[in-house]
Amino acid sequence: MAYLQPSDYTNYGLPATTTADWITAATALINSYCRRPDLNVIQYTERLRVTAGSQTVHLSYLPLASLAPATLPLVSIQGRYARPRRGEMVDTPMLELASAFSLPGQWVTLDPTTVDFDPNTGELTLPWNLLGLPYNEVSVTYTAGLSTIGDDVLSACAQIVRNAQAQPALNSKSSKLDTMQMQYFSSSLIDETVQAWLRPYIANRLG
Incomplete structure (x- = not known):
């Protein structure tokens, strides 16, 4: 338009x-x-890498905005559990348990309401999961625009x-x-x- x-x-x-x-x-x-x-509010989907040791990612399109009142701009989020790098030791009971069940590398759905975000900068802070495993990649569907x-x-x-x-x-x-x-x-x-x-x-x- x-x-x-x-x-x-x-x-x-x-x-x-x-x-x-x-x-x-x-x-x-x-x-x-x-x-x-x-520049109007429309929906985007991005797949983003998570820096090792970090729980944050930055979305490309700003500002984050909702398509309808009382709704979040974050529509859906999936995170992929990080695989240990070559040479890294799995030295905690939780990580050993996770590896035994082949959880590293799997995609899981995250509740958008548990993700902290700044609508102006597009920074998302991901929650820690129960096993304490980090994420190395996320797929975010969100709405942004004016x-x-x-x-x-x-x-x-x-x-x-x-x-x-x-x-x-x-x-x-x-x-x-x-x-x-x-x-x-x-x-x-x-x-x-x-x-x-x-x-x-x-x-x-x-x-």
Whole structure:
């Protein structure tokens, strides 16, 4: 969905006669720059490595937000028990018991309500399981995005359109603007001001 609606155009310095293709292309360029399909609240699934000795992971898409009131942004979580590294000794009764039943390497479902999380940083702190086994990988399904598209994103969208309309190669009345044209000129369309507005919403990692 385009971030700017016709009723917003004049409020953000665009002519009321601006056609929808400009806004649609600018919206697609914003999503591409932020490395995500949309800035609205949608569902993501990520598989993340857990650093040895740590109980935390960081999600890529921020901020964490719920799709509906009274629901958690964490939809489901699975953790995989860590296997001992080569040369590591299994020297505790619990670890010996776990190894006897081949638990290391298995995936288990975690209760999302037992996972501590920061919606702004995307940091998850995993709970310890009863056997005290660490996790080396987690698969997290969660929801993230903006419940309301704010002035920073709306201003960025309008600025991209203004920058594009200032490009002679783009400001052609004879052909319909498309996303590929905008992508080609993205280095000049997403100026420092636009980058500053969009910085909080860029995905933390590729993929």
